[in-house]
Amino acid sequence: xxxxxxxxVCSVMLLSLLxxxxxxxxxxxxxxxxxxxxxxxxxxxxxxxxxxxxxxLPKAIANNTSGSSSGAAPVNVFSTTGDTIRGAISKxxxxxxxxxxxxxxxxxxxxxxxxxxxxxxxxxxxxRNPDSRETVSVFLTKRSARxxxxxxxxxxxxxxxAIERMSINExxxxxxxxxxxxxxxxxxxxxxxxxxxxxxxxxxxxxxxxSVEKMSKTFSSSKIRLGQLGVLQEDKLAGWLGxxxxxxxxxxxxxxxxxxxxxxxxxxxxxxxxxMRVNRTKTKLKAKKVGDNWKLHLQIRVKGTLMEYPCxxxxxxxANVEKLEKAAADKLAKLxxxxxxxxxxxxxxxxxxxxxxxxxxxxxxxxxxxxxxEQIFPKTLIETxxxxxxxxxxxxxxxxxxxxxxxxx
Amino acid sequence: MFGIGKGAGRxxxxxxxxxxxxxxxxxxxxxxxxxxxxxxxxxxxxSGDLIIRSLRADAVPSVExxxxxIRAIVEEDxxxxxxxxxVMGWSAPLEQSTWLETLCLRVISTGTAKLVHSLxxxxxxxxxxxxxVLTDGFSQAVAADTSGGEMRSVSEPNAQTVIRGPQYSFTxxxxxxxxxxRRIIRSADFRMKTLIIGxxxxxxxxxxxxxxxxxxKVAAEIxxxxxxxxxxxxxxxxxxxxxxxxxxxxxxxxMMNSERPDTVASSLLDGQIAILVxxxxxxxxxxxxxxHFFRSAEDNYQRYDMASFLRLLRYVAFLxxxxxxxxxxxxxxxxxxxxxxxLLISLAAQREGIPFxxxxxxxxxxxxxxxxxxxxxxxxxxxxxxxxxxxxxxxGQSAVQAGLVSPAMVIVVSFTAISNFVTPQTTxxxxxxxxxxxxxxxAGILGIFGIMAGMLFLIIxxxxxxxxxxxxxxxxxxxxxxxxxxxxxxxxxxxxxxxLLAVSKVNPHRQxxxxxxxxxxx
Numbered sequence: 001x002x003x004x005x006x007x008x009v010c011s012v013m014l015l016s017l018l019x020x021x022x023x024x025x026x027x028x029x030x031x032x033x034x035x036x037x038x039x040x041x042x043x044x045x046x047x048x049x050x051x052x053x054x055x056x057l058p059k060a061i062a063n064n065t066s067g068s069s070s071g072a073a074p075v076n077v078f079s080t081t082g083d084t085i086r087g088a089i090s091k092x093x094x095x096x097x098x099x100x101x102x103x104x105x106x107x108x109x110x111x112x113x114x115x116x117x118x119x120x121x122x123x124x125x126x127x128r129n130p131d132s133r134e135t136v137s138v139f140l141t142k143r144s145a146r147x148x149x150x151x152x153x154x155x156x157x158x159x160x161x162a163i164e165r166m167s168i169n170e171x172x173x174x175x176x177x178x179x180x181x182x183x184x185x186x187x188x189x190x191x192x193x194x195x196x197x198x199x200x201x202x203x204x205x206x207x208x209x210x211s212v213e214k215m216s217k218t219f220s221s222s223k224i225r226l227g228q229l230g231v232l233q234e235d236k237l238a239g240w241l242g243x244x245x246x247x248x249x250x251x252x253x254x255x256x257x258x259x260x261x262x263x264x265x266x267x268x269x270x271x272x273x274x275x276m277r278v279n280r281t282k283t284k285l286k287a288k289k290v291g292d293n294w295k296l297h298l299q300i301r302v303k304g305t306l307m308e309y310p311c312x313x314x315x316x317x318x319a320n321v322e323k324l325e326k327a328a329a330d331k332l333a334k335l336x337x338x339x340x341x342x343x344x345x346x347x348x349x350x351x352x353x354x355x356x357x358x359x360x361x362x363x364x365x366x367x368x369x370x371x372x373x374e375q376i377f378p379k380t381l382i383e384t385x386x387x388x389x390x391x392x393x394x395x396x397x398x399x400x401x402x403x404x405x406x407x408x409x
Numbered sequence: 410m411f412g413i414g415k416g417a418g419r420x421x422x423x424x425x426x427x428x429x430x431x432x433x434x435x436x437x438x439x440x441x442x443x444x445x446x447x448x449x450x451x452x453x454x455x456s457g458d459l460i461i462r463s464l465r466a467d468a469v470p471s472v473e474x475x476x477x478x479i480r481a482i483v484e485e486d487x488x489x490x491x492x493x494x495x496v497m498g499w500s501a502p503l504e505q506s507t508w509l510e511t512l513c514l515r516v517i518s519t520g521t522a523k524l525v526h527s528l529x530x531x532x533x534x535x536x537x538x539x540x541x542v543l544t545d546g547f548s549q550a551v552a553a554d555t556s557g558g559e560m561r562s563v564s565e566p567n568a569q570t571v572i573r574g575p576q577y578s579f580t581x582x583x584x585x586x587x588x589x590x591r592r593i594i595r596s597a598d599f600r601m602k603t604l605i606i607g608x609x610x611x612x613x614x615x616x617x618x619x620x621x622x623x624x625x626k627v628a629a630e631i632x633x634x635x636x637x638x639x640x641x642x643x644x645x646x647x648x649x650x651x652x653x654x655x656x657x658x659x660x661x662x663x664m665m666n667s668e669r670p671d672t673v674a675s676s677l678l679d680g681q682i683a684i685l686v687x688x689x690x691x692x693x694x695x696x697x698x699x700x701h702f703f704r705s706a707e708d709n710y711q712r713y714d715m716a717s718f719l720r721l722l723r724y725v726a727f728l729x730x731x732x733x734x735x736x737x738x739x740x741x742x743x744x745x746x747x748x749x750x751x752l753l754i755s756l757a758a759q760r761e762g763i764p765f766x767x768x769x770x771x772x773x774x775x776x777x778x779x780x781x782x783x784x785x786x787x788x789x790x791x792x793x794x795x796x797x798x799x800x801x802x803x804x805g806q807s808a809v810q811a812g813l814v815s816p817a818m819v820i821v822v823s824f825t826a827i828s829n830f831v832t833p834q835t836t837x838x839x840x841x842x843x844x845x846x847x848x849x850x851x852a853g854i855l856g857i858f859g860i861m862a863g864m865l866f867l868i869i870x871x872x873x874x875x876x877x878x879x880x881x882x883x884x885x886x887x888x889x890x891x892x893x894x895x896x897x898x899x900x901x902x903x904x905x906x907x908x909l910l911a912v913s914k915v916n917p918h919r920q921x922x923x924x925x926x927x928x929x930x931x
Contacts, residue, residue: 005658012866028742028856030767031760036753062758103746104753133746161750 035098038075039107039160041145042085042122044114049121051088052079052146053100054160061157073212074157077149085121086129106160107137108182109145109201115230115237123189123235126182134183137164140200140230140237148201150210151224163224167199170226175259176247177226185232192365193354193373195233197241197249202227231348233373239346241339248339251332252298252351254283261304263331265311265324275308276328279391287356288383289364295381296353298336302328305392315397321390328388337382344378353377435527442473442545445528449477449541452532459535466496469503478540484557488540491518492553496542505546512542512551519553536611563589566668569833571707578668583613583687589670590617594677598622604635612643615685617692619677621916622908627696627877628682635684646686646693653695655875660843662836663876664695665702672706678919680910696877696910700884700896702837703727708899717898726831729824731841734771735852735860737821742767743856759815768853770814774822775846777804782826879910891917 041052060072078095082088092100110119126132141148149159156162171179177199188196205222209215229246231238241249250256258279262272286297306315306324313320343351354372358365368376398406439445446461453459458480465474476493495516504511513522525531526549531541538556563585566578579586587601598620605611614635618628634653643649646666654663667673668690673683676694684693703723708716740747741756748756763770781800788796805823808814825845832838844867851859874881884893891907894900906922 015862028766028853029745031741031745031753031757032763034745034757036750036757038750056754056757058754058758059761061754101745104750106750131746158750158754 029099029101033098034101035096036101037105038158039109039149039163040102040105041079041109041111041149042114042119043079043111043145044117045081045144048081048083049085049088049114050079050081050146051085052077052149053092054149055100056158056160073152075149075152075159077146079146085125102131103133105133105136106158106164107139109139109141109148110198111145112140112142112200112230112237114145115140115232117236119232119235123186127186134181134186136182137167138180138182138185138198139163139167140198141202142200142227143203147203147208148224150208151203151222152209152212152215153224154209154215154220159224163201166224167226171255172257173259175250175256176243177229178246178250178253178255188350189232189235191352191355192358192369193349193352193377195231195238195348195350195373197229197231197246197350199246200227200230200240201225231343231346231350233348238348241342241346244335245339245342248335249343249351251281251283251300251336252285252339254281254285256281256283260307261328261331263324263328265309265313265327272331273308273310274306274324274327276304276388276390277307278302278304285352285356287353287360289361290381293379293381294353294357294376295383296340296351296356298382298384298386300332300336300384300386302332302386302388303391304328304388306390306394309393310399310401312399312402315393321393325388325390328390329386332386332388333384336384336386340382344380347373347378349373349377353380435529437527438525438531438543438548438550440546440548442475442543445543445548445550446475446477448528449531449535452528453479453535462493464493464497466499466503468500472503473545475543476540477535477543478555479535479538482536482538482558483540483555487519487555487557488553492540492542492555508544509547509549509551512544517542517551517553519555521554522551524549525552533611560585568835569667569669569672569706571669571705571710574707574710575669575671577670579670579685579690579692581688581690583615583685586670586685586690586692587615587617590674590677590683593670593674594619599677600628602628602632604632606635606638606640606649607643608639608641610642610644610688613687614643614649615687616682617673617677617685618682619680622678622680623682624680624910624915630877631682631684631695643686643688645689646684646691649684649686650693655877659870659874660840661699661871661874661881662702662834662840663697663874663881664693665697665834666691666693666836667706668692669706675706675709678908680908680915696879698876698879698883698896699871699881701909702834703832705833713899713901720898723831723833726828727837727841730826730828730832730838731844732848732860732864733825733828734775734821734845735848735863736857737818738767738771738849739852739856739860742853756815756817759817762812763815764813766853767818768849770818771822771849771853772846774808774814774818775825775849778822778826779842 036056036058037053038056039054041054043050043052055076055078057072057074057076060074080088080091080095082091089100108122110122126134126136139148148163151159153159153162167177167179170177178197180196180198185196185198201224203222203224207214207221209220209222214221228243229241229249231241256278258277261276261278263274263276264272265274280303282301284299286299288295288297309315313323315321340351343349349372354365354369354377357372358369396403439448450459450461456479460478460480462476463473464476465472474496476488476496478488495518496512499516509524513524525534525541531550531552534552535541538554538558539552540555542551542553560582561580563577563580565576569578577589579589591599596619600618600620602616604614604616606614616628616632616635631653635649638649638652640648640652650662650664650666651657656663665676667676673692673694677683681694681696684695686693703720705719708720741760745753760767765773781796781804785793785796805819809816809819829838829841832841848860848863851863855862872880872882872886880887883889884896892909895905895907896909903920903922903925906918906920908917908919
């Protein structure tokens with residue numbers, strides 16, 4: 001009886017010892033031994049990686065919640081240089097009293113210099129290390145990444161998180177630029193066409209908002225905003241797409257979640273006055289072989305609500321609504337065709353076309369996959385089948401001007 | 410201990426049990442009144458509260474008699490009216506051969522009156538509050554039951570209060586308590602076994618159960634275990650609880666206790682067995698499974714939806730009071746990535762400048778709270794407000810302002826403390842208090858991995874526990890499909906068909922059950 005009891009105690013103690021060995025209390029870190037990185041930046045200067053960190057100063061942020069800003073900036077930015085990215089990060093210990101904590105990192109900003117040099121080592125670091133999470137948002141910038149990190153954002157205490165939310169918000173409500181997490185970037189770059197599109201961040205104005213004093217004004221001299229779509233091929237930046245082209249790419253890739261489109265009242269009027277909110281949309285892509293060439297068949301179904309309609313047609317008549325729908329479809333067709341051409345111009349297939357070909361014609365794909373981006377994709381054709389349905393015309397049917405003329409009679 | 414073999418000790422104990430308490434063979438009373446009174450006096454150490462009243466019956470003034478009792482454990486009015494008066498006024502002739510019988514049957518008019526033959530019986534009768542009538546020339550005495558004296562009357566429950574429901578509780582008097590139960594359950598199946606335990610205290614213990622409902626084997630086993638107890642005194646039901654529990658080395662209680670007659674009555678109807686101990690208002694109830702401890706008396710008295718919600722809330726609160734500080738420690742020192750960024754930043758801001766690691770901080774606050782709580786229980790009632798001021802203001806607020814602990818930790822510790830009071834049975838609440846500290850240490854060393862290891866250990870331990878043969882985790886392990894809905898939540902009354910005790914195969918149905926006829930859809 002007593003022997004069994006002793007044995008239980010012994011085995012429990014042994015198990016606890018094993019637990020210590022298994023988990024290791026060495027990984028214990030108190031919160032005040034951490035410096036939380038909310039954003040990091042990757043630059044390439046003079047043949048070396050420059051990694052910048054935006055550290056959150058918890059105290060400054062917590063004090064700001066009381067309303068009166070304490071004068072201290074909520075974040076602190078510094079950089080380290082090294083031959084490798086992880087090497088540069090490890091050099092941070094020369095100047096930091098705390099451990100850099102990357103698990104709460106919200107965004108990675110990559111300068112175009114770095115992106116042109118090639119990002120293999122960055123991607124590898126993200127795949128290999130458990131503390132760098134693949135959920136982090138990735139952005140490109142045409143300036144240095146550090147400048148972006150130094151920029152404060154009005155209303156927000158944590159600029160890194162704010163940029164991420166800005167991008168998510170844009171994708172949700174405007175759908176012009178994709179919100180790309182590291183995971184998505186890696187997924188696409190590891191796909192058959194080895195290409196991905198990443199949004200860029202730019203700073204408008206010449207006087208960056210890099211101190212709290214500058215925030216005391218009612219307007220800011222410069223602002224952080226989303227810019228264009230950077231196109232990555234393999235691990236290098238291949239080129240840029242403007243916002244309109246990026247918008248078209250979003251339509252082709254079925255990434256429109258909610259958006260607004262403009263088009264003319266009918267074929268006879270050219271001014272784009274009618275505005276429609278896209279409620280639901282579905283894009284289906286199909287790869288077709290046409291002789292020696294390839295064709296992308298694009299089927300888009302859109303359902304939307306009218307938001308502005310200053311024209312004179314009577315919308316209670318289905319024929320007039322159909323005319324509007326046709327105009328919207330034509331507009332969309334032009335948009336996607338133009339974007340397709342623009343992407344072809346970059347010779348990088350970020351549309352997922354190659355993937356479709358690979359799935360449907362695996363043998364042919366294997367034969368040409370290495371030549372796809374450079375030689376075959378730029379010559380491919382596009383075929384659109386777009387149908388727009390206007391589900392609702394809003395709370396009124398006639399336009400204001402029409403109602404006014406009616407009232408006059 | 411001290412190198413004495415276990416076997417020898419046990420044998421020694423057994424030999425003691427066989428002889429009557431405090432040894433010695435039964436000595437008869439002396440026929441000479443003066444001598445036997447002297448013997449009684451010396452036996453009780455000439456105690457000042459031993460009252461000896463000499464008297465003579467009218468019929469036989471020549472025969473000396475005496476009434477002996479101990480003051481304050483008897484009702485003196487009863488002695489005067491039912492013993493002294495009739496004996497003194499007895500005018501019929503005294504016949505030597507039948508006098509004692511006459512005394513018992515015709516003279517003394519108390520509830521019971523019986524002959525005692527030996528000195529020990531006479532002393533025990535005195536100590537039980539009976540009064541002895543001795544007659545010169547007889548070596549026997551008549552013991553009349555006149556027990557009484559000051560007792561607390563039935564009052565409102567202190568520890569287990571309800572808003573709706575009966576508002577009275579047990580007292581310290583066993584007879585009263587059994588009476589309270591009998592008044593609720595007016596059934597001939599109500600059974601009570603009386604046992605006397607305690608060499609010195611000779612405490613009466615009542616084992617109460619319902620025939621045809623409780624498992625007779627369990628009742629017999631409880632009785633056997635109680636009879637095995639050999640101790641000088643039993644002052645509270647916890648003495649019995651610790652002796653008869655299936656396992657001592659566990660943080661979890663395997664018997665409930667209640668000061669409410671209605672709770673005990675409902676347990677009896679569920680097939681449980683109650684143990685009432687003279688001298689305490691707290692009755693023991695067993696067998697009890699883990700889920701029994703989260704049932705409050707009030708669950709039966711309020712609507713089933715609210716009662717179910719509250720019962721689920723109690724499980725949550727129990728888990729919180731056990732796990733919250735350890736989870737907080739684990740997440741803030743090992744798994745910061747689990748927190749949303751704004752929360753992490755706010756916690757980090759609070760921790761700036763705190764000198765201790767989170768584990769020490771939490772232990773500090775928890776120990777402080779436990780001390781405050783203990784002080785609150787022990788202190789004289791008049792000092793109450795002072796303690797709350799010191800506790801709330803000085804320790805809570807000032808500790809934060811002085812930068813010793815972070816505000817978040819104060820929130821966690823206070824929430825834990827409040828959660829701890831939700832569990833209706835304090836014994837179970839105390840279990841979570843102890844486990845909490847162990848888990849906090851595990852969390853401080855190993856993080857969530859440690860908490861999981863601790864919880865696994867607990868679950869394995871709990872599934873192995875038994876309460877009088879009933880698996881502790883019943884009705885989940887093993888599964889008893891019929892009763893688990895009613896165990897975990899509270900069903901409407903018409904759906905509560907099964908008696909709850911998982912093992913009770915005897916008479917398992919409480920009612921025919923089913924929806925009332927007027928609610929049935931035609």
